[in-house]
Amino acid sequence: xxxxxxxxxxxxxxxxxxxxxxxxxxxxxxxxxxxxxxxxxxxxxxxxxxxxxxxxxxxxxxxxxxxxxxxxxxxxxxxxxxxxxxxxxxxxxxxxxxxxxxxxxxxxxxx
Amino acid sequence: xxxxxxxxxxxxxxxxxxxxxxxxxxxxxxxxxxxxxxxxxxxxxxxxxxxxxxxxxxxxxxxxxxxxxxxxxxxxxxxxxxxxxxxxxxxxxxxxxxxxxxxxxxxxxxxxxx
Numbered sequence: 001x002x003x004x005x006x007x008x009x010x011x012x013x014x015x016x017x018x019x020x021x022x023x024x025x026x027x028x029x030x031x032x033x034x035x036x037x038x039x040x041x042x043x044x045x046x047x048x049x050x051x052x053x054x055x056x057x058x059x060x061x062x063x064x065x066x067x068x069x070x071x072x073x074x075x076x077x078x079x080x081x082x083x084x085x086x087x088x089x090x091x092x093x094x095x096x097x098x099x100x101x102x103x104x105x106x107x108x109x110x111x
Numbered sequence: 112x113x114x115x116x117x118x119x120x121x122x123x124x125x126x127x128x129x130x131x132x133x134x135x136x137x138x139x140x141x142x143x144x145x146x147x148x149x150x151x152x153x154x155x156x157x158x159x160x161x162x163x164x165x166x167x168x169x170x171x172x173x174x175x176x177x178x179x180x181x182x183x184x185x186x187x188x189x190x191x192x193x194x195x196x197x198x199x200x201x202x203x204x205x206x207x208x209x210x211x212x213x214x215x216x217x218x219x220x221x222x223x224x225x
Binding site: 004006034036041042043044045046049089091097098099100101102103104 | 115152153155156159202206212213215216217218219
């Protein structure tokens with residue numbers, strides 16, 4: 001069945017360092033890969049997404065890369081700040097909209 | 112622009128009781144989703160509506176869960192009877208047109224079944 005694996009489950013970095021979260025998906029028909037940030041007591045919020053016809057996308061300190069052959073995609077956060085501390089989820093989807101989420105990565109950025 | 116509204120925010124019930132959750136999507140969004148998020152896991156889709164029709168309910172435990180979206184706007188999700196393993200956050204999301212459109216999530220309803 002459809003599955004998304006996400007690593008690591010927890011990540012602790014010093015302020016200013018970079019953070020990388022990796023995901024692997026199983027459904028080769030997946031063509032949309034969003035990343036969500038979830039803060040305590042809130043719903044997930046989209047921070048960046050990438051489609052299968054693009055290999056890399058960047059938005060200020062956040063970038064996502066996609067390797068369709070290996071079915072891998074990654075989130076890169078540079079110059080981390082304490083407010084980046086949250087749980088991050090990757091997801092994969094076919095065109096019909098159903099998102100398959102990874103288990104999440106709890107990121108802690110220490111001042 | 113107002114976001115996705117959900118109520119109640121918290122609910123505590125005894126097992127075998129029934130419970131209902133309400134969602135009001137962003138105005139104009141045709142697609143509405145209900146997800147279940149168990150503590151420490153990612154959200155899992157329960158049901159997807161396109162206007163007032165069901166697109167995907169393959170993961171909905173239909174013996175106890177039901178959902179409706181009257182008039183293609185608000186939606187309710189019901190559990191009857193509840194089990195201990197139903198303890199989770201129930202998230203509602205909406206998107207303008209489904210497909211690859213961004214899904215906007217509400218704050219969720221945290222359900223505790225005792």
